[in-house]
Amino acid sequence: xxxxxxxxxxxxxxxxxxxxxxxxxxxxxxxxxxxxxxxxxxxxxxxxxxxxxxxxxxxxxxxxxxxxxxxxxxxxxxxxxxxxxxxxxxxxxxxxxxxxxxxxxxxxxxxxxxxxxxxxxxxxxxxxxxxxxxxxxxxxxxxxxxxxxxxxxxxxxxxxxxxxxxxxxxxxxxxxx
Amino acid sequence: xxxxxxxxxxxxxxxxxxxxxxxxxxxxxxxxxxxxxxxxxxxxxxxxxxxxxxxxxxxxxxxxxxxxxxxxxxxxxxxxxxxxxxxxxxxxxxxxxxxxxxxxxxxxxxxxxxxxxxxxxxxxxxxxxxxxxxxxxxxxxxxxxxxxxxxxxxxxxxxxxxxxxxxxxxxxxxxxxxxxxxxxxxxxxxxxxxxxxxxxxxxxxxxxxxxxxxxxxxxxxxxxxxxxxxxxxxxxxxxxxxxxxxxxxxxxxxxxxxxx
Numbered sequence: 528x529x530x531x532x533x534x535x536x537x538x539x540x541x542x543x544x545x546x547x548x549x550x551x552x553x554x555x556x557x558x559x560x561x562x563x564x565x566x567x568x569x570x571x572x573x574x575x576x577x578x579x580x581x582x583x584x585x586x587x588x589x590x591x592x593x594x595x596x597x598x599x600x601x602x603x604x605x606x607x608x609x610x611x612x613x614x615x616x617x618x619x620x621x622x623x624x625x626x627x628x629x630x631x632x633x634x635x636x637x638x639x640x641x642x643x644x645x646x647x648x649x650x651x652x653x654x655x656x657x658x659x660x661x662x663x664x665x666x667x668x669x670x671x672x673x674x675x676x677x678x679x680x681x682x683x684x685x686x687x688x689x690x691x692x693x694x695x696x697x698x699x700x701x702x703x704x
Numbered sequence: 705x706x707x708x709x710x711x712x713x714x715x716x717x718x719x720x721x722x723x724x725x726x727x728x729x730x731x732x733x734x735x736x737x738x739x740x741x742x743x744x745x746x747x748x749x750x751x752x753x754x755x756x757x758x759x760x761x762x763x764x765x766x767x768x769x770x771x772x773x774x775x776x777x778x779x780x781x782x783x784x785x786x787x788x789x790x791x792x793x794x795x796x797x798x799x800x801x802x803x804x805x806x807x808x809x810x811x812x813x814x815x816x817x818x819x820x821x822x823x824x825x826x827x828x829x830x831x832x833x834x835x836x837x838x839x840x841x842x843x844x845x846x847x848x849x850x851x852x853x854x855x856x857x858x859x860x861x862x863x864x865x866x867x868x869x870x871x872x873x874x875x876x877x878x879x880x881x882x883x884x885x886x887x888x889x890x891x892x893x894x895x896x897x898x899x900x901x902x903x904x905x906x907x908x909x910x911x912x913x914x915x916x917x918x919x920x921x922x923x924x925x926x927x928x929x930x931x932x933x934x935x936x937x938x939x940x941x942x943x944x945x946x947x948x949x950x951x952x953x954x955x956x957x958x959x960x961x962x963x964x
Contacts, residue, residue: 532919532963538851539858539915546862556749560808561800566816566852568859571879574869602885606945607936608724611731613884613943614811619738621812643747651738659737686878 576683578627578694580648582667584656584674585699593680594667596623596655601664612662619651619661627681630695639695652679653702676701705921710960711828711842712785714849717953718821719782722795724949725818726775729802729810733769744807763805771798782825789829796826814946817856821953824849849957854915856951857931861911870908873900884943907934917962924962928955 558565581593598616606613626644639645655666656677681695705713741764748756761767775798778791799822802810809815828845832838864870869878877900881887893899910930917924935948 529963535915535918542855542858543862546859546866556747560748560804562808563803563816563819566813566820566856568813568816568856569863570813570860571875572860572863572867572870574875574878577882598884599886600884600943602940602943606943607939607948608945609728609731610943610945611728611735614728614946615732615736617884617943618806618810621809622738622807625807643743646743647738647740650740650743654737662735686881687874 574687576685576690576692578623579682579684580623580652580655581680581682582652582656583678584671584702585676586672586674590678591671591674592669594655594669594671596651596666596679598661599664599668600661612660612664616661616664622647622651623681627683627694630681648679648681649697649700652677652697653700657702674702705956705959705962707839707842707846707960710846710956713956714821714846714953715782715785715787715825717949717956718818718825719779719784721818721821721946721949721953722775722779723783725814725946726772726779728946730772730776733772739806741805744805747807748804759801759804762801768805771801774798775802787825787829789826789833792822792826792829795822811944811946813856814944814950817853817947817950817954820849820852821950824957846957846960849954850918850961853951853954853958854918857911857914861908861914864904864908865912870904871901873897873902873904876900876904880941883941885941910934917958919963921959921962924959928958931955 580596582596583591583593585591596619598613598620600613600616622644626642626648629642629644630639633639633642651666656671656674658665658671660666676699678699679697680693682691683694684691741760745756745759748759750756762771774794778795778798781787781791782795799819803815803819806815824845826845827848828841830841831844832841835841864875867875869875874897877888877894880892880894888894894903910927911934914927917927932948932952935944935951939945939948
């Protein structure tokens with residue numbers, strides 16, 4: 528067997544062994560931004576709790592129900608070439624995932640509102656309650672009246688068996704222009 | 705595959721993928737009202753002191769538009785078959801800047817694989833300019849891309865095969881229900897446990913066996929012909945169109961590097 532083939536075999540054998548073991552998580556602000564240089568390629572590998580954002584708004588002193596902000600869009604054939612709305616929606620759900628991760632990493636008693644992810648998720652909730660959408664698809668699946676204040680929750684949810692756990696509830700916040 | 709053909713196909717497909725991505729970013733200039741650089745910049749480390757001011761210039765307003773236009777031009781030149789070490793370096797730098805704009809990744813794995821392609825291009829041009837041997841440069845660049853892309857399938861397949869929820873097929877149904885174009889209809893064929901198990905095993909074993917492509921060029925052709933179908937299905941159910949093009953751009957490298 529030629530040397531190249533041996534090297535290829537050795538590399539993938541080593542890679543397989545690393546998958547079997549527990550890997551250490553190395554974190555840092557630079558690594559966060561440059562993590563694309565160290566991809567782990569573990570897509571959709573584990574079923575578990577998924578962080579979901581819910582919003583509600585207050586209109587004329589009455590609070591609406593809680594509404595899930597989660598990307599659900601209609602498929603189109605041309606989306607394989609140009610799909611900005613779906614990709615934006617997916618990036619927003621990715622932001623929610625990072626927010627949940629940041630909250631988990633906060634020390635007890637720390638102020639979550641200082642997190643950049645908290646502030647960005649606040650903007651997401653604000654846009655959702657104001658009727659904004661991903662392209663032409665509203666972020667929440669309900670038509671709401673104009674609201675003066677809003678509030679959002681982060682819940683960790685398991686699809687099967689259905690289970691929901693509140694992780695954070697924001698204070699009541701005023702909408703802005 | 706002959707080196708010349710592989711290089712030409714790689715450049716064209718990478719250029720096409722970058723073009724589509726950049727046009728989407730351009731559209732998002734108006735569509736994204738959640739992202740805010742004034743908030744995101746606080747996550748960038750304060751040291752070295754020149755980083756934040758530099759990013760302020762290029763990741764908002766006209767600076768960001770200029771960055772996208774530059775990337776668009778570079779993608780078009782690549783598509784046309786022209787590349788130089790300076791254009792490869794510019795493409796690499798714009799890719800890194802975009803990582804900061806989108807908090808490390810806009811679209812996860814597709815950004816990672818695009819960066820692999822752009823890095824491969826830079827390696828090819830860098831090695832060629834240092835050694836004066838264009839062929840040697842391209843060999844280095846294409847092997848770099850190949851190692852990453854084959855590893856991506858191998859890892860992605862085996863991490864699933866090692867988990868009971870994937871082996872039973874249950875995970876696939878759960879993820880399809882959570883997909884952007886989901887949930888599955890109540891009568892979907894994927895809700896049948898046997899079908900879900902069969903489909904899960906089929907594509908995870910196919911992914912896990914992808915390194916075999918390196919040992920025989922016929923296997924490489926088979927893998928690279930099946931792969932677009934796989935990625936199209938991923939797009940169809942999860943909306944991940946960028947994955948389709950980012951991975952497609954790497955197959956000429958695999959076909960070139962396959963032994964025999």
